[in-house]
Amino acid sequence: MLHISKCIPQGQGLAPVLLKRAATLELDWDTRQKSRFAATDSTGRALGIFLPRGTVVRGGDVLVAEDGSLVRVVAAPQAVLRITHCSEHGTPFDLTRAAYHLGNRHVPIELTPAHLQIEPDHVLADMLRAMHLTVVATQAPFEPEGGAYTGGGHHHHGHRHDHDHGHSHGHDHGEAHAHAAGHSHAPGHDSHAHADCGHDHGHHHHR
16 A cells, blocks of 8 residues: 655646646545545555645645655545526525525535535525525535635635735625525515426515
8 A cells, every 4th residue: 555645735836747647536525524544546556645634635636655656636526515596586696695604504615606515415405495596416526615624724726715805804794694684586576486496486484
C-alpha cells in the first residue's frame, strides 16, 4: 500500500503537464471529509491516506504519495437534492431565502448562482417545496461551502468570496428574515399545482 500524507489544494504551483499525467481518485463527500482512509486510484494502486486531522479534500486537490507520485482528486457524483427557484411563480431571491433557512439548520450546502445542492433529506425537501422552490433528486458531485461542519479544511473554490469581504454581512439575515415573514406571490397563481415545482401554490398555508 502506498502511503499519502500531503495534500496540495487545487494543485497550486504544479505544472499542468504533471497534473495531466497524474493518476485520479474519485471520492464522494463523505470520504473527502475524513483524514484517514484507504482507496484505489485509477491505475489500480492501493492507497493509504493519512492527512492532518481536520483536513477536507476537495475535487481538484492533488495528493502527494510517499514515492513523490501525484494523485488528482475528483469529486465523485453522488445522490443530492438540487434546489432551484420556480421559474413560473418564484424569483432567484427564493434561493437566498432557502440558503438562509438551511444555514440556520447547519446543513452542508453547495452554493451556485443558479441552484443549491444538499444531501438527500425528505424533511428538508418538503420544507423547501413549501417555500415554492423546485427540488429534484439527482446524481452530481457535491462541494458544500466551507464552514464549521467541514472541520476547518481549506475553503471551497476560494475565488467565490473575495469580492464580498469589503462590507458587513449583517444585512443578509435581516433581508432574508423580512422576506420570509412577509412572503408574497402574485395573486394569479393561487390554489393550483404544476409539474415545475411539484407542489401546490395555494396561499392557505401562508401569511
